[in-house]
Amino acid sequence: MGSPNSASSSTPTSSTTPDSPTSSSLPQHRLHRRSSVTSPADHREAATLGPTATPSSGDRSLTVAFLHLAPELGALDRNRSLIEYGTRVAADSGADWALSGELVVPGYRFEPLIGTNWIAEQPDSWMRRLARLSSDLGVASFVSHPERETRTGKLFNSLFVIGRNGQILGRQRKLKPTPGSEDWSSAGEPGRPIPVDGIKTGLLICADAYKPLPALRLRDSGAQLLVSAAAWWPGEWGPKGEWEARTLDTGLPMIVCNRTGCDDDAQLFDSESVVTDRGEKLLTVRATESTVFIVNCRLRQGHIAKCKLIKSIVLKRE
DSSP states (O other), X not given: OOOOOOOEEEOOOOOOOTTOSOOOOOOOEEEEEOOOOSOHHHHHHHTSBOTTOOTTTTOEEEEEEEEEOOXXXXXXXXXXXXXXXXXXXXXXXXXXXXXXXXXXXXXXXXXXXXXXXXXXXXXXXXXXXXXXXXXXXXXXXXXXXXXXXXXXXXXEEEEEEEOTTSOEEEEEEOSSOOTTTTTTOXXXXXXXXXXXXXXXXXXXXXXXXXXXXXXXXXXXTTOSEEEEXXXXXXXXXXXXXXXXXXXXXXXXXXXXXXXXXEETTEEOTTOOXXXXXXXXXXEEEOOSSOEEEEEEEEEEXXXXXXEEEEEEEEEEEO
Protein backbone atom coordinates (compact mmCIF):
# COMPACT_ATOMS: atom_id res chain seq x y z
CA MET A 1 0.00 0.00 0.00
CA GLY A 2 1.11 3.51 -0.70
CA SER A 3 1.78 6.18 1.88
CA PRO A 4 -1.25 7.93 3.43
CA ASN A 5 -2.69 11.02 1.85
CA SER A 6 -3.34 14.10 3.94
CA ALA A 7 -5.59 13.34 6.90
CA SER A 8 -9.11 14.61 7.34
CA SER A 9 -11.03 14.64 10.62
CA SER A 10 -14.38 13.17 11.49
CA THR A 11 -16.33 12.64 14.70
CA PRO A 12 -18.76 9.77 15.35
CA THR A 13 -22.22 10.08 16.86
CA SER A 14 -21.82 10.99 20.52
CA SER A 15 -24.98 9.64 22.12
CA THR A 16 -24.62 7.29 25.10
CA THR A 17 -26.20 3.85 25.14
CA PRO A 18 -28.50 3.52 28.19
CA ASP A 19 -27.85 -0.17 28.83
CA SER A 20 -24.09 0.22 28.99
CA PRO A 21 -22.35 -0.05 32.39
CA THR A 22 -20.01 2.75 31.39
CA SER A 23 -20.93 6.30 30.46
CA SER A 24 -17.59 7.81 29.50
CA SER A 25 -17.64 10.32 26.66
CA LEU A 26 -17.19 8.83 23.23
CA PRO A 27 -13.85 9.25 21.48
CA GLN A 28 -13.04 11.45 18.57
CA HIS A 29 -11.28 9.87 15.63
CA ARG A 30 -8.84 11.08 13.02
CA LEU A 31 -9.11 9.52 9.59
CA HIS A 32 -6.09 8.59 7.46
CA ARG A 33 -6.91 7.64 3.87
CA ARG A 34 -4.69 5.43 1.77
CA SER A 35 -4.60 4.60 -1.94
CA SER A 36 -7.97 4.77 -3.70
CA VAL A 37 -8.72 3.06 -7.00
CA THR A 38 -12.40 3.70 -7.66
CA SER A 39 -15.01 6.09 -6.34
CA PRO A 40 -17.94 5.19 -4.04
CA ALA A 41 -20.32 5.74 -6.96
CA ASP A 42 -18.38 3.18 -9.01
CA HIS A 43 -18.78 0.61 -6.23
CA ARG A 44 -22.51 1.22 -5.81
CA GLU A 45 -23.06 0.67 -9.52
CA ALA A 46 -20.96 -2.50 -9.45
CA ALA A 47 -23.13 -4.06 -6.73
CA THR A 48 -25.64 -5.22 -9.35
CA LEU A 49 -25.18 -7.92 -11.96
CA GLY A 50 -22.59 -6.89 -14.51
CA PRO A 51 -23.48 -6.20 -18.15
CA THR A 52 -22.38 -9.66 -19.31
CA ALA A 53 -23.94 -11.49 -16.37
CA THR A 54 -27.16 -13.45 -16.25
CA PRO A 55 -29.18 -14.51 -13.21
CA SER A 56 -28.12 -18.12 -13.78
CA SER A 57 -24.43 -17.28 -13.88
CA GLY A 58 -24.55 -15.36 -10.59
CA ASP A 59 -21.89 -13.01 -11.96
CA ARG A 60 -21.76 -9.91 -9.78
CA SER A 61 -19.49 -7.56 -7.91
CA LEU A 62 -19.56 -7.31 -4.11
CA THR A 63 -17.62 -4.66 -2.22
CA VAL A 64 -16.91 -5.66 1.37
CA ALA A 65 -15.54 -3.49 4.18
CA PHE A 66 -13.49 -5.38 6.75
CA LEU A 67 -13.74 -3.41 10.00
CA HIS A 68 -10.48 -4.87 11.35
CA LEU A 69 -10.71 -3.15 14.72
CA ALA A 70 -8.75 -2.87 17.97
CA PRO A 71 -11.49 -2.62 20.62
CA GLU A 72 -10.75 -1.59 24.18
CA LEU A 73 -11.59 -4.40 26.59
CA GLY A 74 -14.81 -3.63 28.46
CA ALA A 75 -15.30 -0.16 26.95
CA LEU A 76 -18.76 -0.69 25.47
CA ASP A 77 -19.54 2.90 24.49
CA ARG A 78 -16.16 3.52 22.89
CA ASN A 79 -16.24 0.26 20.95
CA ARG A 80 -19.79 0.82 19.74
CA SER A 81 -18.76 4.27 18.59
CA LEU A 82 -15.81 2.76 16.74
CA ILE A 83 -18.09 0.31 14.91
CA GLU A 84 -20.46 3.11 13.94
CA TYR A 85 -17.61 5.24 12.69
CA GLY A 86 -16.11 2.36 10.74
CA THR A 87 -19.53 1.70 9.20
CA ARG A 88 -19.72 5.32 8.02
CA VAL A 89 -16.24 5.06 6.52
CA ALA A 90 -17.25 1.80 4.82
CA ALA A 91 -20.33 3.37 3.23
CA ASP A 92 -18.42 6.49 2.18
CA SER A 93 -15.91 4.19 0.46
CA GLY A 94 -18.61 2.41 -1.53
CA ALA A 95 -18.96 -0.79 0.49
CA ASP A 96 -22.05 -2.97 0.13
CA TRP A 97 -21.36 -4.92 3.33
CA ALA A 98 -19.58 -3.91 6.56
CA LEU A 99 -18.13 -6.78 8.62
CA SER A 100 -16.47 -6.69 12.04
CA GLY A 101 -14.84 -9.33 14.24
CA GLU A 102 -16.06 -11.51 17.08
CA LEU A 103 -17.18 -9.72 20.27
CA VAL A 104 -15.75 -6.38 19.16
CA VAL A 105 -18.36 -4.55 21.27
CA PRO A 106 -17.21 -5.77 24.73
CA GLY A 107 -13.82 -7.22 23.81
CA TYR A 108 -13.25 -10.95 23.81
CA ARG A 109 -12.40 -11.66 27.48
CA PHE A 110 -14.82 -9.11 28.89
CA GLU A 111 -16.55 -11.11 31.63
CA PRO A 112 -13.98 -10.73 34.47
CA LEU A 113 -13.90 -6.98 33.87
CA ILE A 114 -17.55 -5.94 33.35
CA GLY A 115 -19.58 -9.08 34.05
CA THR A 116 -22.71 -10.00 32.11
CA ASN A 117 -25.55 -7.97 33.67
CA TRP A 118 -25.33 -5.47 30.80
CA ILE A 119 -26.23 -8.12 28.20
CA ALA A 120 -29.82 -7.62 27.03
CA GLU A 121 -32.34 -9.19 24.71
CA GLN A 122 -31.70 -8.15 21.12
CA PRO A 123 -32.28 -5.81 19.49
CA ASP A 124 -31.34 -3.50 22.36
CA SER A 125 -31.11 0.28 22.05
CA TRP A 126 -27.66 0.23 20.46
CA MET A 127 -28.52 -2.51 17.97
CA ARG A 128 -31.53 -0.45 16.90
CA ARG A 129 -29.27 2.57 16.53
CA LEU A 130 -26.87 0.61 14.33
CA ALA A 131 -29.84 -0.61 12.30
CA ARG A 132 -30.97 2.98 11.70
CA LEU A 133 -27.44 3.91 10.69
CA SER A 134 -27.23 0.97 8.27
CA SER A 135 -30.52 2.05 6.72
CA ASP A 136 -29.44 5.68 6.43
CA LEU A 137 -26.18 4.63 4.76
CA GLY A 138 -27.64 1.85 2.61
CA VAL A 139 -25.13 -0.74 3.80
CA ALA A 140 -25.61 -4.25 5.21
CA SER A 141 -23.91 -4.75 8.60
CA PHE A 142 -22.60 -7.96 10.15
CA VAL A 143 -21.99 -7.40 13.87
CA SER A 144 -21.10 -9.75 16.73
CA HIS A 145 -22.89 -8.99 20.00
CA PRO A 146 -23.82 -11.02 23.09
CA GLU A 147 -27.54 -11.52 23.66
CA ARG A 148 -29.79 -12.68 26.47
CA GLU A 149 -32.69 -15.04 25.87
CA THR A 150 -35.61 -13.60 27.82
CA ARG A 151 -37.47 -16.85 28.41
CA THR A 152 -34.52 -18.81 29.85
CA GLY A 153 -32.03 -16.10 30.81
CA LYS A 154 -29.36 -17.91 28.81
CA LEU A 155 -26.61 -15.85 27.20
CA PHE A 156 -25.29 -16.38 23.69
CA ASN A 157 -22.37 -15.20 21.57
CA SER A 158 -24.27 -14.14 18.46
CA LEU A 159 -23.57 -12.75 15.00
CA PHE A 160 -26.32 -10.49 13.61
CA VAL A 161 -27.01 -9.37 10.05
CA ILE A 162 -28.70 -6.01 9.48
CA GLY A 163 -30.02 -5.34 5.99
CA ARG A 164 -29.76 -2.15 3.98
CA ASN A 165 -33.36 -1.39 5.01
CA GLY A 166 -32.41 -1.40 8.71
CA GLN A 167 -34.15 -4.70 9.43
CA ILE A 168 -32.38 -7.50 11.29
CA LEU A 169 -32.30 -10.23 8.66
CA GLY A 170 -31.19 -12.95 11.06
CA ARG A 171 -28.52 -14.12 13.45
CA GLN A 172 -26.43 -17.13 14.33
CA ARG A 173 -25.51 -18.12 17.89
CA LYS A 174 -22.04 -19.60 18.33
CA LEU A 175 -22.24 -23.39 18.31
CA LYS A 176 -19.07 -24.14 20.26
CA PRO A 177 -18.19 -21.41 22.79
CA THR A 178 -14.53 -21.64 23.78
CA PRO A 179 -14.11 -23.17 27.28
CA GLY A 180 -12.77 -20.68 29.80
CA SER A 181 -12.98 -17.46 27.82
CA GLU A 182 -16.62 -18.02 26.86
CA ASP A 183 -17.97 -19.87 29.89
CA TRP A 184 -20.66 -17.17 30.10
CA SER A 185 -22.14 -18.29 26.76
CA SER A 186 -24.51 -21.18 26.08
CA ALA A 187 -24.13 -23.19 22.89
CA GLY A 188 -26.33 -22.21 19.97
CA GLU A 189 -28.18 -24.40 17.49
CA PRO A 190 -27.32 -24.84 13.80
CA GLY A 191 -28.98 -22.17 11.69
CA ARG A 192 -29.89 -21.66 8.06
CA PRO A 193 -28.30 -19.33 5.51
CA ILE A 194 -29.53 -15.74 5.56
CA PRO A 195 -30.30 -14.04 2.22
CA VAL A 196 -28.29 -10.80 2.04
CA ASP A 197 -28.58 -8.79 -1.18
CA GLY A 198 -29.71 -11.96 -2.93
CA ILE A 199 -26.77 -14.06 -1.67
CA LYS A 200 -27.60 -16.97 0.66
CA THR A 201 -25.03 -16.34 3.37
CA GLY A 202 -23.99 -18.91 5.97
CA LEU A 203 -22.68 -17.50 9.26
CA LEU A 204 -19.83 -18.97 11.31
CA ILE A 205 -18.42 -17.51 14.52
CA CYS A 206 -14.67 -17.97 14.91
CA ALA A 207 -13.93 -21.54 16.09
CA ASP A 208 -17.19 -22.81 14.58
CA ALA A 209 -15.04 -22.99 11.44
CA TYR A 210 -12.54 -25.29 13.19
CA LYS A 211 -14.30 -28.49 12.08
CA PRO A 212 -16.16 -29.20 8.82
CA LEU A 213 -19.67 -30.01 10.09
CA PRO A 214 -21.09 -26.49 10.71
CA ALA A 215 -19.98 -25.29 7.28
CA LEU A 216 -21.25 -28.47 5.61
CA ARG A 217 -24.66 -28.03 7.24
CA LEU A 218 -24.85 -24.50 5.88
CA ARG A 219 -23.90 -25.67 2.39
CA ASP A 220 -26.52 -28.41 2.51
CA SER A 221 -29.09 -25.79 3.56
CA GLY A 222 -28.37 -23.79 0.42
CA ALA A 223 -25.58 -21.39 1.41
CA GLN A 224 -23.72 -19.74 -1.46
CA LEU A 225 -21.13 -17.89 0.63
CA LEU A 226 -19.68 -18.33 4.14
CA VAL A 227 -19.00 -15.31 6.38
CA SER A 228 -17.15 -15.60 9.68
CA ALA A 229 -16.56 -13.11 12.50
CA ALA A 230 -13.37 -14.07 14.33
CA ALA A 231 -11.13 -13.22 17.26
CA TRP A 232 -8.51 -15.81 16.32
CA TRP A 233 -4.89 -14.87 16.75
CA PRO A 234 -1.67 -16.68 15.75
CA GLY A 235 0.02 -19.04 18.17
CA GLU A 236 -0.31 -22.59 19.43
CA TRP A 237 -4.10 -22.51 19.06
CA GLY A 238 -4.20 -20.11 16.13
CA PRO A 239 -5.65 -20.81 12.67
CA LYS A 240 -3.67 -23.36 10.70
CA GLY A 241 -5.48 -23.70 7.41
CA GLU A 242 -9.00 -24.24 8.77
CA TRP A 243 -10.56 -21.47 6.67
CA GLU A 244 -9.01 -22.79 3.47
CA ALA A 245 -10.06 -26.33 4.40
CA ARG A 246 -13.69 -25.30 4.87
CA THR A 247 -13.80 -23.94 1.32
CA LEU A 248 -12.53 -27.29 0.03
CA ASP A 249 -15.02 -29.22 2.18
CA THR A 250 -18.00 -27.18 1.03
CA GLY A 251 -17.01 -25.87 -2.39
CA LEU A 252 -18.04 -22.39 -1.14
CA PRO A 253 -16.01 -19.18 -0.87
CA MET A 254 -15.46 -17.75 2.61
CA ILE A 255 -14.92 -14.24 3.97
CA VAL A 256 -13.41 -13.88 7.46
CA CYS A 257 -13.26 -10.62 9.42
CA ASN A 258 -10.84 -10.82 12.33
CA ARG A 259 -9.60 -8.10 14.71
CA THR A 260 -6.38 -6.60 16.06
CA GLY A 261 -5.04 -4.97 19.23
CA CYS A 262 -4.72 -6.42 22.74
CA ASP A 263 -7.29 -8.35 24.75
CA ASP A 264 -6.21 -8.98 28.33
CA ASP A 265 -2.91 -10.83 27.83
CA ALA A 266 -3.66 -11.84 24.23
CA GLN A 267 -1.83 -10.07 21.39
CA LEU A 268 -3.88 -9.94 18.19
CA PHE A 269 -1.70 -7.59 16.14
CA ASP A 270 -0.79 -10.30 13.61
CA SER A 271 -4.33 -11.64 13.25
CA GLU A 272 -5.53 -11.94 9.66
CA SER A 273 -8.77 -11.09 7.92
CA VAL A 274 -9.01 -13.16 4.76
CA VAL A 275 -10.90 -13.97 1.59
CA THR A 276 -10.50 -17.63 0.68
CA ASP A 277 -11.85 -19.97 -1.98
CA ARG A 278 -10.98 -23.38 -3.44
CA GLY A 279 -8.52 -24.01 -0.61
CA GLU A 280 -6.45 -20.86 -1.15
CA LYS A 281 -6.25 -17.44 0.46
CA LEU A 282 -7.08 -14.94 -2.26
CA LEU A 283 -6.42 -11.96 -0.01
CA THR A 284 -4.99 -11.47 3.48
CA VAL A 285 -5.03 -8.18 5.41
CA ARG A 286 -3.73 -7.31 8.86
CA ALA A 287 -3.07 -4.12 10.81
CA THR A 288 -1.73 -3.09 14.20
CA GLU A 289 -4.46 -0.48 14.72
CA SER A 290 -8.12 -0.09 13.82
CA THR A 291 -8.35 -0.16 10.03
CA VAL A 292 -11.14 -0.40 7.47
CA PHE A 293 -10.12 -2.45 4.43
CA ILE A 294 -12.26 -2.01 1.32
CA VAL A 295 -12.17 -5.15 -0.82
CA ASN A 296 -13.94 -5.80 -4.12
CA CYS A 297 -14.85 -9.39 -4.93
CA ARG A 298 -16.07 -10.56 -8.32
CA LEU A 299 -18.46 -13.49 -7.84
CA ARG A 300 -18.86 -15.87 -10.74
CA GLN A 301 -20.51 -19.30 -10.92
CA GLY A 302 -20.45 -19.79 -7.16
CA HIS A 303 -16.85 -18.72 -6.62
CA ILE A 304 -14.77 -15.59 -6.19
CA ALA A 305 -13.22 -15.10 -9.60
CA LYS A 306 -11.26 -12.00 -8.61
CA CYS A 307 -10.48 -10.22 -5.35
CA LYS A 308 -8.82 -6.82 -5.01
CA LEU A 309 -7.92 -4.50 -2.13
CA ILE A 310 -9.25 -1.09 -3.14
CA LYS A 311 -8.11 1.00 -0.19
CA SER A 312 -7.36 0.92 3.52
CA ILE A 313 -8.33 3.60 6.02
CA VAL A 314 -6.72 3.77 9.46
CA LEU A 315 -9.00 5.06 12.23
CA LYS A 316 -7.04 7.15 14.72
CA ARG A 317 -8.33 8.00 18.18
CA GLU A 318 -7.23 11.39 19.42
